[in-house]
Amino acid sequence: MKRYIIKILIFFLLLVLIDRGVGYMLSYMSDHARGGYIGHHNYIVNDSRDDVLVFGSSRAIHHYNTPMMQDSLGLTCYNCGQDGEGIVLFYAWWQLISQRYHPQLVIYEVTPGYDLMAGDSNRLSGWLKGLYDREPVQRICDDIDPTERYKMMSLLYRYNSKFHQILIDYFHPVHTMDRGFLPVDSELDPLAVKTDDQQAAAAARQVMLDSLKLSYFDAMLDGAGDTRFVFVCSPSWYGTQDPELAALKSLATRHGVPVLDYSASPAYVHQDRYFYDGYHLNARGADRFTRTLIADLRRLHLVAPK
């Protein structure tokens, strides 16, 4: 028994050494990424000083042509969108950004699955774990799962499922984004559009809101300071409106935040040329949508050119 326990202890000691060694190396490579996703995140969290920031999931990255917005508005704009992510990540990023400066405007692209609904398997974003040493991130991780504070003792755990991206972005970044914008140059794939039955099933779903996510929206708007926020629902091919948005709209009204809802805009509904799947605009659709958005931002006096 004694030998068994001693060997287990030696194993864990060696594991801690490897965990620290590899973990510090990954931490260094992540902090010094030359570009790609990791470089994009480092810029958002540590260096951005842009006037307009766009938050949101893949619909943000592919829909908001930030170079065009920059040219039209005369303001620096950066697209902070991230695939499959929602308010948990963006609230954490907002906390870190607002420690440095307050942008003029934050455009938040709302995706109910990630921003409002309960049962999101990616509630605690993997991208946050690498930032665990930063105070607001620790608090958010603990909110989501109190056991995270113990798991985060392992540096390898912090870079779980991310080390491949870190290596690529350190040695040879592949993704090239223009002010965070990543247009998709492809036509609509008919297979990637939900059938009528699938749409009916989705529409009939029970509305299950995540109170923690809503509380993060509240906290973000409470701490907005000089920054103006606008919630946007960009177009979808289906033209349907998610029932969960009602909760966000009432929250926005409470905070005096405008909501621009293009989800059922007839200019886009069932317009194959603007989409590459049912939920995502292609480059042509993104350009058209961005022009519409710019006009609406001006109309609502949400931006003041320098």
Add this chain to the structure above:
Amino acid sequence: MIYNSFSFLVCFPLLFVLYYAIPARYGRLRNLYLLLVSYLLYLHWKPVYALVLLGVTVVTYLSALALGRCHRRRRVLAIGVLLSLLPLVFFKYFDFLNESIAGGLSLLGIEVGLPGLNWAIPVGISFFTFQALGYLCDVYYRRIDAERDFGTYALFVSFFPSIMSGPINKASLVIPQLKALRPYFDYDKAVVGLRLLLWGMFLKVVVADRVALYVDTVLPSYMNYTGLSCLAASLMFTVQIYADFAGYSLMALGVGKVLGFDLTENFRRPYFAVSVTDFWHRWHISLSTWLKDYVYIPLGGSRCSRARNYWNIFVTFLVSGVWHGANWTFIVWGCIHGLCQIVEKMLGQQQCRYGWLGRGVKIMVTFMIVNFAWIFFRMPSLGDACRVVGRIFDPSLPLSVFSPGGTAAFYMAIGLTVLVVKEAVEEFAGARWLPFNSRSRAVRWLSYMAVTVMILLCGVLGSDQFIYANF
């Protein structure tokens, strides 16, 4: 207990230390401790359902005692079996039977139906019920004596490493271990136990939960994907269900060994089987042994006419399908396996006598048959399963495959490569060539460390439930 959860990592060392704090001479106290832990863990899930576990235990315990004293043994067995099956039928099959009967009657123009039960199924009910029934049948067939000590028997039924998803242990294997004065600590067994735990964890979090991300993207929305994508997802599911279930079984065996117990081996590289018959000698071995002992052989096994033998095989796999779940998809899945084995028996293709190339071909063919059957197992309805199969063979769909993205594909490739190499080495060269079993301590420790680091870096660490916990 979910082995891939953080709470397991915290609880298990504590359970281990407390267990070994009890001196070996107090064997009954050790058993009492394990019984208490088993019930506490079960109560932790849904307290009221512990009564179901207790009920099945009491019924089979008393029935087995009655079998020793009563002359009407067959009647006692029938009553014991029916009473034990009652909770299983009620919780698991009530809705299915209700809907099926109502559907059948509606075809005749009779609209009758009871309201459905929207209740959770007691976790592990199929496993502990079958384990208890196996014991009862063994007593009936006089293979073992009825256990008089209720505590020992209750521990056999509720033993926490295997209650959730098996293996379905035979009483003749476990009860003697519970009754014997176990050595205080078996070092070699405990080392093997930790290896099994580590490899089981790898299978679950690095392989099963990773490929599940692909499967759960494509199959629920199969109408939005090409036939090749559906085929790829079905192949991934074939890997997922093996890694998930074998991972759980290995961890259950590992926990058992660390505590000094040997439980039933459940998997033996099933995807290297040369026939569907061979597959069932390698897949969920504890269930296939149970079905052989308590369904196939009592029906007459192979000591009867050919036609009767084929019927016995078919019924056995029909029961296997029904055991897996209350859905026609599982029944069709069981029927496919039963029919394939009948055909193999007719053609004399249960074994391989064709050399290396023939063996390779037979392994591939068996793999594809098993993969085809898994589609029925995975999909929520027969219609969905048939449509997935239809899409796979639809030549009008584009010949493109959904890509999960470079990063996801990279992590999937790591897990799959390690799994395939390990299984192939074990199958064709022998387990002694595996780094875990190396004579060199450095190699062994390096492999332990590499697997642990892969779990931490490449695993999906979200404590996802095991697939078979639903059964």
